[in-house]
Amino acid sequence: MNSARRILSENDYKIFQTITHEWQNSTDIEECFLTWESKSKCKAQSKTSFLHTLCFNVRGLGMRWGEVLLLTLNGKFDVITLLETGKFCKSTITNAFSDYNMFYQKGENPHGGVLILIKQYIRVSRIQSDVPNICVVDLHMDESIRLIGMYAPESKNWTWNDLFNVITNKCILIGDFNVDLEEDIDNGKNLLGWADKHSLAAYTLDCPTSLRSNREIDYALVPGVQVTIRAYEGETTSDHKPIFCVIT
Structure with missing residues (x-):
């Protein structure tokens, strides 16, 4: 960094500082490249008025891979949120969804995990x-x-209050609430409160939306955004119905 300071202009040095900071603070090389790629894209605002979104608790992505492909081929979704991926x-995901960026958050056990494709x-x-x-x-x-894609198992080791720092006045919290x-x-009263x-x-x-318990546990919580939401009524081998959501 000292050598760079000596040979670069002040503006170029600041850019170099930013790049090295992003490199050193990324968890892996894929995250670093995604950061650089998003910054290199055109800054023009998207002209899309609606975002078509799929949210699906797959209960094991390996087992439901064929279903996900069929749903996405027919649906032409802008955003795909998959829960309980395991x-x-x-590389299979990136090859099949080569025109999507991928974001993943691990779960509390090997059966959890949330994957978002955009x-x-x-x-x-x-x-x-x-x-x-x-x-x-x-x-x-x-x-x-x-967009907050989430899976809240009954055995979760966190509370709703742990999400306070990611809630904004324009967001959509969508997924399996298990409530x-x-x-x-009681749980419904706590969540609504x-x-x-x-x-x-x-x-x-x-x-x-739960085919196992006949309860409605997959939905969205939203402030400041207009959405419409409906359930997929076709066949599925998961015990959750896929959800289709349109964000305006």
């Missing part, structure tokens, strides 16, 4: 979160929208 091959024409940045099964990204549209807001009286503190409105589907 172990999967990153079309490359959308400017996106990763937001650091140490909470397992919580993957956070900012989508830079006409306005920045924060039916009407049927699970926390949501009210952050001005989060619940967007539910008015139908069971």
